[in-house]
Structures are given as C-alpha cells and as structure tokens.
Amino acid sequence: MSWFSGFEKIVRTDVPLREYTWYKLGGPARWFCEPRDEDELAALLTRFRADNIPWRILGGGANVIVRDAGFDGAVIHPRGPVFERVEFDAEIVNAGAGADFPKLIGAALKHDLVGLEVLAGIPGTVGGAVRMNAGGRYGEIGRFVQTVRLLDVNSQFVTRAADEVGFAYRHTNLDNCIVLGVTLKLQRGDGERALQRYREIVTEKQRDQPALAARSAGSIFKNPPAQPAGRLLDEAGLKGVRIGGAEISTRHANFIIAYDDVTADDVLNLISLAKERVRQATGIELEPEVEIW
Numbered sequence: 001m002s003w004f005s006g007f008e009k010i011v012r013t014d015v016p017l018r019e020y021t022w023y024k025l026g027g028p029a030r031w032f033c034e035p036r037d038e039d040e041l042a043a044l045l046t047r048f049r050a051d052n053i054p055w056r057i058l059g060g061g062a063n064v065i066v067r068d069a070g071f072d073g074a075v076i077h078p079r080g081p082v083f084e085r086v087e088f089d090a091e092i093v094n095a096g097a098g099a100d101f102p103k104l105i106g107a108a109l110k111h112d113l114v115g116l117e118v119l120a121g122i123p124g125t126v127g128g129a130v131r132m133n134a135g136g137r138y139g140e141i142g143r144f145v146q147t148v149r150l151l152d153v154n155s156q157f158v159t160r161a162a163d164e165v166g167f168a169y170r171h172t173n174l175d176n177c178i179v180l181g182v183t184l185k186l187q188r189g190d191g192e193r194a195l196q197r198y199r200e201i202v203t204e205k206q207r208d209q210p211a212l213a214a215r216s217a218g219s220i221f222k223n224p225p226a227q228p229a230g231r232l233l234d235e236a237g238l239k240g241v242r243i244g245g246a247e248i249s250t251r252h253a254n255f256i257i258a259y260d261d262v263t264a265d266d267v268l269n270l271i272s273l274a275k276e277r278v279r280q281a282t283g284i285e286l287e288p289e290v291e292i293w
Helices: 038-051 101-110 126-131 191-208 229-235 264-282
Strands: 011-016 028-033 055-057 071-076 086-089 092-096 145-151 157-161 178-185 246-248 256-258
Touching: 038 071, 038 145, 038 178, 086 101, 092 101, 092 126, 101 126, 101 191, 126 178, 229 264, 246 264, 256 264
Parallel strands: 028 071, 055 071
Antiparallel strands: 011 028, 086 092, 092 178, 145 157, 145 178, 246 256
C-alpha cells in the first residue's frame, strides 16, 4: 500500500516541476500534492511525518531553482479559493498564503490602503513573501505584518504575532512551518498617489533590472551588509558571463537569465562560478537568496 492511500484525488506522481516555476527548469516531483483545504494539508503533513516523506511547499515558484533530477519527495502546491482568499476590514487585510502578491497590492490600493506599494514588482504568493520577508530598497513585507497563521511540524494550527516570526533581512524563523495566511495592517491614504508611487518603482526596476518577461528567479544572492551583491558581481567582471543556456544579466549582475537551451545545472554552475569569483576578489561569501531543491 502506498503512503498516499486515501489521498489519491489530490496526489499525482512524477509531475514535472518546470511547469510551476518562473525558471521553467528542473525535473519532476516524485509526488505532487494539491490539497483543497487546510484540513487536507494538515492530514498530508501528518502522513509525511509518519512515513518519513521529505517535502517542500511550492507557491508561485518565483524564487525556486529545481535541480534537473527533480525532487525525490512530496511537493505541496496549495491552490484554490481557501488558500487564495483576500479580505479587507478597515485598515486590516487578511490574505491566504496562496494569494497572488502583486494582485494583493493592487487590491489594497483600490481600497485606498497604502504602504504595500513600496513592494512593487515583487512576484509570487503572499505565503512566499512572508516566509522570506520579501522586500527591496524601499521596505519589506514584515513591517506590515500583524499575525501569521501557520501549520507547524506537528500538524497543529497556530497563530504567531509578528514579533514571534523573527523578521530580518530575507529571513524568518518559519522554515519548519507552512504559512497559511497573514494579517496585514495598512494605512488609509491616497490610493491614486500610492498607485503613482507603485508605477514609479516598477519603472525604476524596468530600467535597472532584466525585463519581467525574461526567465529568471529574481535576485540570486542576498546583499551582504552595506554591500549590494549586484555591485560585487559587476566589479568581479561577471556581467554577460555565460554557462550553457544561463547568462548573468548584462543589465543587473545579480540576475541570471535562462535561455531556451538551458538546464538547471547551467544555472547552478553559474551560481557557483559567481560565488567563487566574488570570494576570490573580495573575501566575501555570497549567500543565495533563491531556494535550490
């Protein structure tokens, strides 16, 4: 009897993960799980624990590199109305982890709720944004979070206040939990002015970064303290360096662009090369911002 007996309606085998990531790279998940509600998700996690099944959670796939061999375990892809809900109550926004983050920002501005516009141009889902404390030069999502609702490693539903989440630069202490939803506290303001600010930030990113249509996973490396990773990579002469179908962007060196003939190994080898060049030039050890499965 297979471990997923009773879950046949929501578990598929050998599903190509390239269909679910921005890079469009990587091999299959041994099991691909699409729970329809939180109880099914909790039951899956319990079964994983009982059968020692390794697992990963996959949202929008904007910040993930899947190896060519794929992932020899279970990948959870929670989608649908339960996980994608967004509700507004005065200045409070309750959003499910599967909600599209850019669309959430747009909806908030339509309600004249301001603040999130500083996070313009950040792709993916709300859950992914919270778990990595996504942000840019103008702010991070953690500053707006009141509470995070979670499924912990024991399949228990818990709620943590923002100060219990450990928000720091591209970091939280949620690695062993699954984000189910978040409560955000915004401010009532001028939605039109905030929308203009949103557009200005998007224009700025379009000027300085590769086009959104380019296949990438956003910033590859975290910024060391007071040292933008892109500048370190640029000064190491890495712009335009290519391995196979992967190339370090000529516009912004902290982005790796994937072309039609690319493999995940191409991207990963280019990441290793970039880290080594910067280490040799500066002694600084760059830390990946992307997740590598």
